[in-house]
Amino acid sequence: VPLVDMKWSQIPKDIKEQIWEAVDMAFVKWKDFKSTLTRHYILPYTNDKEKLSQPPETYKFIEKAQWDAFVASRLSKDFESVHSQHAQIREKLKYNHRLSRKGYAGLEDQLKETMPGVEIDRSTLWKRARQDKHGNIPNPKVAEKAKLIDELQNQVSEGKVSVYGSNDVLTIALGPEHPGRLRGVGAGISPRQYFTLPKPQRVSFDDRLKERLRVLLQEETKKMEAKAREEALRMEARTKQLVEAEREHFLSQLSQLIPNFDPSMLKPRISQSPKNPMSDKASCSGGDVRSLHFEDDTAKNGKHQEDEEKEEEKKDEEKEEEKKDEEKEEEKQEEKEKEDEEKHDDK
Template sequence: TEPTSQTTISDDSKTGRGMSTMPRVVKRKLQKLRPIVEYNKRGKGIGQAHSEMQSYIGVLARSRVPLVDKKWSQIPKDVKEQIWEAVDMAFVVGQGGKKSVLTSAAKKWKDFKSTLTRHYILPYTNDKEKLSHPPETYKFIEKAQWDAFVASRLSKDFESVHSQHAQIREKLEYNHRLSRKGYAGLEDQLEETMPGVEIDRSTLWKRARQDKHGNIPDPKVAEKAKLIDELQKQVSEGKVRVDGSKDVLTMALGPEHPGRLRGVGAGISPRQYFNLPKPQRVSFDDRLKESLRVLLQEETNKMEAK
């Protein structure tokens, strides 16, 4: 039988650093099976293989990248190359490529440091014993790295930066409730359950803030969702006209910040989104054919290179 996701399997015989908690991926690597990652019409990853790949990238980012008070750009290139090679061995990444994998790794590494800071350091600033060793959950962290990281997080410089970020977070409104599937996964899910219906970003924005029962707990968000419903109704009745970036979501929330776009996820610019032709549903068969074409091309290239 296949191991459960709770089993811990070593995934780094070269360096001895880090432990993988995704034996399913490791098992497939040993069998030389590589799931094909799918993408939607905007180039955002979707589907189970993409979700598994993102989890695996998270494991690698936590266990293989040193826990240091540095920026991602300062991390050695060979460490990043190891992450890319591990992912490329486990998945047919396709159009996302190396850049998207390392961008994801950078974010997950940053999030990991934030998690450690918020849950395992700041609550115990007066408990030296608690801070004297890495958390039990992350036993792979070397003590020397942990000690240095804790010291950096308790410094006056970090305290100032943390305070600034906290003030910024307090100003954030309309937080979504999406899981790791993100907007791309949500859009794919809605297109499966609502065939023939155009899923615009106002619908995505609203659905991303609903709980599992379809309710919106935050009164401010609920008020905006109600406005979106009313605007969508007026558009369908011809009473309100949408034109390019002046769409329902912009009418409901106000103008976008330059270069950013709400309701579609990271990496999609206004130009990319609004210059696309009318979305058309791409069937699963078509996506599978395209993914297989990418896989065959990869294998052909490898054979020619030998």
């Protein structure tokens, strides 16, 4: 992606999707990697401190300090409490899904591509979310509900069963919804949004990805801008230091070349009258002659500037005189026209 001369809105959609997939994949791989280490190399050896003292042979690139900190975090009471809570939640789930991180919204977009023209309702999503890559449902309880969903869908198409609002096929198959959440659509969508709002107003998976990516890039841009500002300030301070050091070195050299050197001599003296160093040349040393030449050049520059200012003033005065002459000429012309009008009126 070009870093300059291109706004986010101008980047092609396919590139945006690739960016998000790369970002999401990096997060997933990082999360899965930590989960693998926890499940296979830490939790089975909680009572064997010797095996937890070094990183696994398979992952020798992990530094020991990081490994020790990671093991300590996984053996902490806080992690144990969270892990236990999640285990209890999983035990209570009757119909576990097999979705990836894209969730129901990603599954819906996928089915729209593979099943064009077919209405994808939440009962279809719920059933597909529990199938493996071969289309089978290993869990007997889930398979039983999936079969019931197929039967209800056929009865609806034949007109034997009527569905309306929240009383759709999935509700009939699984029972009433709990307040505040909705099965088969994923997080972030309430029953009111799903059953009340028209479908075009529902947030699609692509829109969610765009928004998440926009926020992520916005935060990253702010960090980069702040870092760039800090770097610019550091460079500015460093430049000032180098300039000051160079100036001090230059003044030191001048002090060695010119006896009784005064740094204030380097400042322009425009208000002073020019001096002729040749008048006292016989009585001046080499260093004094160089100093006088420097002052003479400064005076010449000052005189040249004064001459330019006088020339500008002279031009301004000439313009002012020309303007006054034009005004007088206009007044005479007006008086003449007025006299001609009076003569005409008298006649």
